[in-house]
Amino acid sequence: MAKERITGSEALMRSLEHEGVTTLFGYPGGAIMPVYDALYGYKDKLNHILVRHEQAAAHAAEGYARVSGKVGVCLVTSGPGATNTVTGIADAMMDSTPIVVIAGQVGTSMLGSDAFQECDLVGVTQPISKWAYQIRRPEDIAWAVSRAFYIAKSGRPGPVVLDFAKNAQVGMVDYEPCDIDFIRSYVPVPKTDPETVRQAAELINGAKRPFILVGQGVEIGGAQEELKQLIERADIPAGCTLLGLSALPSDHPLNMGMLGMHGSLANSVKTQECDVLIAVGMRFDDRITGKLNTYATQAKKIHFEIDPAEVNKNVPADVAVLGDCKQTLAEVLELVKPNCHKEWIESFQKYLDEETSVVIEPEVHPAEGPIKMGEVARKVTEMTGNKAVLVTDVGQNQMLSARYFKFSQKRSIVTSGGMGTMGFGLPAAIGATFGAPDRMVCLFVGDGGLQMTLQELGTIMEQHSPVKIILLNNNYLGNVRQWQEMFFGKRYSFTPMMNPDYNMIASAYGIPNRTVIDRADLERGIREMIDTDGPYLLQVAVIEEGRVLPMCCPGNDVDDMVLDY
Amino acid sequence: MEQEKTFYTLIVFSENFAGLLNQVTAVFTRRQVNIESLNVSASSIKGVHKYTITCWSTEEQIQLITKQIEKRIDVLQAHYFTDDEIFIQEVALYKLSTPAVLENPAVSSAVRHHGAQIVEVNPTYTVVSKKGLTDDIMSLYYALNDYNCVLQYVRSGRIAITKSCTEYLDAFLEERRRIHEEQQKQK
Ligand SMILES: Cc1ncc(C[n+]2csc(CCOP(=O)(O)OP(=O)(O)O)c2C)c(N)n1
Ligand SMILES: [Mg+2]
Numbered sequence: 001m002a003k004e005r006i007t008g009s010e011a012l013m014r015s016l017e018h019e020g021v022t023t024l025f026g027y028p029g030g031a032i033m034p035v036y037d038a039l040y041g042y043k044d045k046l047n048h049i050l051v052r053h054e055q056a057a058a059h060a061a062e063g064y065a066r067v068s069g070k071v072g073v074c075l076v077t078s079g080p081g082a083t084n085t086v087t088g089i090a091d092a093m094m095d096s097t098p099i100v101v102i103a104g105q106v107g108t109s110m111l112g113s114d115a116f117q118e119c120d121l122v123g124v125t126q127p128i129s130k131w132a133y134q135i136r137r138p139e140d141i142a143w144a145v146s147r148a149f150y151i152a153k154s155g156r157p158g159p160v161v162l163d164f165a166k167n168a169q170v171g172m173v174d175y176e177p178c179d180i181d182f183i184r185s186y187v188p189v190p191k192t193d194p195e196t197v198r199q200a201a202e203l204i205n206g207a208k209r210p211f212i213l214v215g216q217g218v219e220i221g222g223a224q225e226e227l228k229q230l231i232e233r234a235d236i237p238a239g240c241t242l243l244g245l246s247a248l249p250s251d252h253p254l255n256m257g258m259l260g261m262h263g264s265l266a267n268s269v270k271t272q273e274c275d276v277l278i279a280v281g282m283r284f285d286d287r288i289t290g291k292l293n294t295y296a297t298q299a300k301k302i303h304f305e306i307d308p309a310e311v312n313k314n315v316p317a318d319v320a321v322l323g324d325c326k327q328t329l330a331e332v333l334e335l336v337k338p339n340c341h342k343e344w345i346e347s348f349q350k351y352l353d354e355e356t357s358v359v360i361e362p363e364v365h366p367a368e369g370p371i372k373m374g375e376v377a378r379k380v381t382e383m384t385g386n387k388a389v390l391v392t393d394v395g396q397n398q399m400l401s402a403r404y405f406k407f408s409q410k411r412s413i414v415t416s417g418g419m420g421t422m423g424f425g426l427p428a429a430i431g432a433t434f435g436a437p438d439r440m441v442c443l444f445v446g447d448g449g450l451q452m453t454l455q456e457l458g459t460i461m462e463q464h465s466p467v468k469i470i471l472l473n474n475n476y477l478g479n480v481r482q483w484q485e486m487f488f489g490k491r492y493s494f495t496p497m498m499n500p501d502y503n504m505i506a507s508a509y510g511i512p513n514r515t516v517i518d519r520a521d522l523e524r525g526i527r528e529m530i531d532t533d534g535p536y537l538l539q540v541a542v543i544e545e546g547r548v549l550p551m552c553c554p555g556n557d558v559d560d561m562v563l564d565y
Numbered sequence: 566m567e568q569e570k571t572f573y574t575l576i577v578f579s580e581n582f583a584g585l586l587n588q589v590t591a592v593f594t595r596r597q598v599n600i601e602s603l604n605v606s607a608s609s610i611k612g613v614h615k616y617t618i619t620c621w622s623t624e625e626q627i628q629l630i631t632k633q634i635e636k637r638i639d640v641l642q643a644h645y646f647t648d649d650e651i652f653i654q655e656v657a658l659y660k661l662s663t664p665a666v667l668e669n670p671a672v673s674s675a676v677r678h679h680g681a682q683i684v685e686v687n688p689t690y691t692v693v694s695k696k697g698l699t700d701d702i703m704s705l706y707y708a709l710n711d712y713n714c715v716l717q718y719v720r721s722g723r724i725a726i727t728k729s730c731t732e733y734l735d736a737f738l739e740e741r742r743r744i745h746e747e748q749q750k751q752k
Contacts (some may be wrong), residue, residue: 122584126593131638132584151638182748184741185580185641309632312625 003174003260015145025057031104034169052455056427058088063431065290072099073507079117090128094418098157138173142186146180155188192323201335211274216243217281226329239267246412266351286316290558370543373465379481393425393449395479401444423452506537513537577616602722665714679705
């Protein structure tokens, strides 16, 4: 192919096109103007979504990536534009989400001089990104973009930052597309030792009380089917992490629900009773394990993991099966014998029943009193046939929607797990509508978190992006209030919050909306939300002093769960 | 409960990209491990940089640190060693006052006794250099300091070479080259 002499900005457009990019989220500014000028000529090929704050560009890219499995892209200017994306980059790093952030930078001749809107973005983002690189010459663009996408999506995915100096944007280059699928120093998928596969199968075959922990790695690796076959053949009950919730259909008889601090009681108890604990694509976060040195000490542990640095980080593994879990699960499956653990599985029931009567029923079917968050989540999931994508913000709204929403399709939960980023929800939901245009996207968000990125209602208005916003308004920073109630003697220090009229706000943005206060109106409100084309804001006035239960209090043994207090 | 700590030498090989030193040291900072010494230089392979880092740590901790360093995209390999697994060397320079050296014959005797070399002598100062292990180098420093003649003193970071017969980096690069070739063929 003949080389063509074009500007660096044009070369960026070609490189993005070459990577198959169709959608990007961004916000212009001085140091990225040449790129925006080139973008003007690519309007029909690259769908640029103008957000209202760069933090939202990063979260939208995350939401897009999480539902689609593709790389999310955002484009911002230097200095403040770039630093505004930092929360999203850190969030994507924690939750292994592939995004590429392209930020303008001052020209190389001005670097280091405290030039206008200069910021050492590579320095800032290096510790919170998979790779951060400064493009200083137009000749490097094709290479850097290709390398960025390869790194972002391969192995354990993560965020990549490209700091794009202005002289490289305007300089001329003989453009030639570049395809990087190998980096000498980077081994995205570690080699699997067949011996570990054999050992894992042996442990599984010999287990009397096996238990599987399903992490987001199963979704990222596309190993949902392999996982299902494994648990069905060996008859192993499974618990899912917050980010792994949709890796296994919620109504699968072996799916015992969520793990962790607010997971199911049965899972927590059984973690301490199982004889073989099988972790797949999860990293033993402290929100999962509780107190580490008492965590499942009785069990042999098998860890299926793509990132060698996660092995033995928190919980030592007896057998670590390194590699891509789609591959390794398939290999283990060949050696695993059909089995039956009827009695062991039935032993979960007692705890499931206890939790149902003490926690779940009062939360999802309260007889009287104000509406509860769990009740709303359960109604919405039922009325959408368990087919919607659940996007959450952070707080009680997150935990309760995650607990009571049900999933029948993969890649259906988008939530900020590792970082717990309030303000994530609204922009991530916008991103999800672009990443999964054929699916309904339901956002559960609190009154606190909604206001952190409220400006994105503007993006929703402009794009007519069909986010179903379910605002669970408790007039509190509820999650913190609950901790104050439990651990700080009910001293509600700066957690009650005065709220604006959200209906007026939604209306100002032309977004259809309704507020539900009475239980009797809830179903009608949800019906209207579902039946309305495009975006909708359903505000539900929920119980002010609601509680997320059960709860494994921080630092406690994993099975030491509070059901009521 | 403080666990027993060992003195480890970490050897890291990386591609020659800007900003890698930061990435490597940041791993130590996050894990709250102090770096005792650090040496960075070109390695015997063109374009590959070698870092030699020493620190006190538990085995558990140094394992995690090593893996987290190796995880950085442009790091080729990281390995940790105890002192019995490597040959080690440091070098020190001592700038002494020439009048003080001339006044006290014990000074030049200490220099000789420690097997140090005189690199420069002029009427104002004398520069002595010594290579060896930390303890030898320090013991010469203490001896000279007792004679009140040290104007400046500096000790380098440790450099190290492994005793093992396999060259891990060569094997790694060879393996990567082979994988790359196979990948190319498949296309
Ligand atoms: C950016 C950010 N700031 C602060 C917090 C701490 N935090 C966690 S949950 C929470 C309260 C959230 O309140 P709201 O959005 O109303 O949700 P609720 O818990 O009431 O459902 C806070 C302040 C956070 N996670 N993220
Ligand atoms: Mg609230």
